[in-house]
Amino acid sequence: MKFPITLTVNGVPHSIDLDDPRVTLLDLLRERLHLTGTKKGCDRGQCGACTVILDGRRINSCLTLAVSHDGADVLTIEGVASGNELHPMQAAFIAHDGLQCGFCTPGQIMSAIGLVMEGHAGDDPERVREGMSGNLCRCGAYAGITEAVLEAQRKMANPDKPDLAKPDHVKERAA
């Protein structure tokens, strides 16, 4: 038996026949669509490495079944840059050393973009730490991550180049 779904991932529509309704969104992204930027850390909702933005909201993709998101719009780390221009959150993570090994980084960046889109980042480091508390970093790069989120949210609120602040599909979802 097949379970057909359609998903738009990073602006690209996909029609997918699932063989098994128990396939998680994370496994679909990594194994069927070969979008391996989204990481599998714990596979049980505890680390945030698998964070993507689904219909405008952050979600742990390891905790949700792909079959339950027929017609959804998914944004992954592969879709946030605009051509050769990094998303402001990506650039801020680099500028503030918000990473060491980098394994948690795609999830951190997607969660941070989601946090800013939700309007919950503000300019208080404590609020940012709270808002990012679902994303663990074994390397302990938390100080840089917080600085990066604070800087990026300022740039996303007042972009020098509005088109670079958010890809079009993110802007649509944030509207």
Ligand code: FES
């Ligand atoms: S892999 Fe999904 S929360 Fe850890």
Ligand code: FES
């Ligand atoms: S940078 Fe290594 S786990 Fe976060």
